Amino acid sequence: MQTAAEARLTNLMREHGVYLKRMCFLHLRDEALAEDAVQETFLKAYRALDQFRGDSSERTWLTRIAINTCRDFRRATWFKLVDPRATLDAIPAEADQPDTDDTVLLEVMRLPAKYREVILLRHYQDLSLKEIADALSTGVPTISSRLSRARNLLKKKLKGWYFDEE
Numbered sequence: 001m002q003t004a005a006e007a008r009l010t011n012l013m014r015e016h017g018v019y020l021k022r023m024c025f026l027h028l029r030d031e032a033l034a035e036d037a038v039q040e041t042f043l044k045a046y047r048a049l050d051q052f053r054g055d056s057s058e059r060t061w062l063t064r065i066a067i068n069t070c071r072d073f074r075r076a077t078w079f080k081l082v083d084p085r086a087t088l089d090a091i092p093a094e095a096d097q098p099d100t101d102d103t104v105l106l107e108v109m110r111l112p113a114k115y116r117e118v119i120l121l122r123h124y125q126d127l128s129l130k131e132i133a134d135a136l137s138t139g140v141p142t143i144s145s146r147l148s149r150a151r152n153l154l155k156k157k158l159k160g161w162y163f164d165e166e
Contacts, residue, residue, distance in 0.1 A: 016058070017038065020062060020066050021035065023063065024037040024066055024069075026120045028073060037066065038066070041066040048065075064135045067136065104161075107154055114146055116150070118147045
């Protein structure tokens with residue numbers, strides 16, 4: 001028989017697991033690490049279930065935990081020693097993927113972390129500015145400014161790539 005906390009965690013995992021895995025994958029660029037980060041996120045959430053006050057949505061709360069977990073993973077010494085190109089063998093060859101253009105995503109991933117995060121959360125995870133601000137523990141004006149700067153950086157990097165031939 002499940003306890004109330006276990007049942008709540010099961011619901012959180014069912015409702016937000018796929019979303020968190022996508023977000024962690026975008027931050028860590030590795031499926032196995034993303035799965036580990038999601039598991040760690042749910043462990044942290046389970047330990048802190050009684051501390052959740054409901055000031056934000058559960059999704060925003062979990063997003064904040066997941067982002068911090070991904071940051072912790074990226075700071076770890078072993079993460080710096082991993083060759084991200086080693087996982088390229090798992091990616092299908094270009095001939096297997098007709099008409100796939102990942103130029104935009106590659107440029108997003110090259111942005112500085114504070115800009116990359118807001119772009120990923122806004123455009124790939126479809127969070128509102130308020131939800132992003134809650135998840136990153138900062139104000140909406142800061143998020144709006146970072147989002148504007150990130151878009152401008154992307155516009156410069158992608159100039160001539162899409163309908164802008166100047």
